[in-house]
Amino acid sequence: MKNRRKLLLAFLLLFPTLASAQNFPAKPIKLIVPFPAGGPNDIIARVIGQRMSELSGQPVLIDNRGGQGGVLGTDAVSKAPPDGYTIAISSAGALAISPSMERVAYDTSSDLTPITLVATVPEMLVVATNVEAKNVSELIALAKAQPGKLNFASSGPGSLPHLAGELFKLTAKIDIVHVPYRGAAPAVNDLLGQQVQMTFLDLPVLLPQVKAGALRPIAVGSPERSSTAPDVPTTAEAGFPDLRIENWYGMVAPKGTPKEIVTALHGLATKAMADPAVKEKLAQQGATLIGDEPEHFRSFIADETRKWAKVIKDAGVETAK
Secondary structure (H helix, E strand, C coil), X not given: CXXXXXXXXXXXXXXXXXXXXXXXXXXXXXXXXXXXXXXXXHHHHHHHHHHHHHHHCCCEEEEECCCHHHHHHHHHHHCCCCCCCEEEEEEHHHHHHHHHHCCCCXXXXXXXXXXXXXXXXXXXXXXXXXXXXXXXXXXXXXXXXXXXXXXXXXXXXXXXHHXXXXXXHHHHCCCCEEEECCCHHHHHHHHHCCCCCEEEEEHHHHHHHHHCCCEEEEEECCCCCCCCCCCCCECCCCCCCCCCCEEEEEEEEECCXXXXXXXXXXXXXXXXXXXXXXXXXXXXXXXXXXXXXXXXXHHHHHHHHHHHHHHHHHHCCCCCC
């Protein structure tokens, strides 16, 4: 009898969660984008959020909270109520790199609940048009002939483009100098002005200048060629399979979000991502949609965290921790 009462009590305590999951969402969902409007993270969130809204019948409200390379917006979702109505689509930088680079107010593994890996976007390696290299081998040979003379631009210290350049240095055993900028736009401007020689950045950021012939593409860091730049070889094709560099964007919720709500959010997000119109729009941005299970995404974040922590250590990157 006592055991029956315990089971009944457990069911009654669980019932409100089950009921709320069945009715989820019953009000608008706030989708935090930890970057300003207009960038790849924002575009991906808006396209998927719009379809989620259509599927659920509830508005998905985009909340842009830029700052500190995505850290501020990611911290905001970590401190939100764990009811599924405040979530985020965050990036590799905020979820897997910044915790190794600086003091952040959240622990990715314990303060956030993974929902799904949304998309990957390859980093593209490009050079200024005055650089006498047309492929990875030629660029490496040029760097080895002039150690410490070639520069690579990034969107800031500790950013994915910065660590991509450091990984390139380690993998190719070359000496090139990091020049950090406050964002991708000024880095591209100085590359166009031939004040720096090369950069790794998200493919969509560089594609307009590449198509205009203002920058020369060398390689993409994805395992397969991008449909938006099919003539550009991968780093693996160039002989460097370990130089796989992709930015990625994943959906997370606050810690303590009930499993049933996470399952509902996962189903809603992956259904939106499976829509052919959504796939087409984001393919034009160079994004490959993923839509994995929460536990797989958790493992993926852990793997990426270890990968970039090793690069930071091996390259001797200065941190603020």
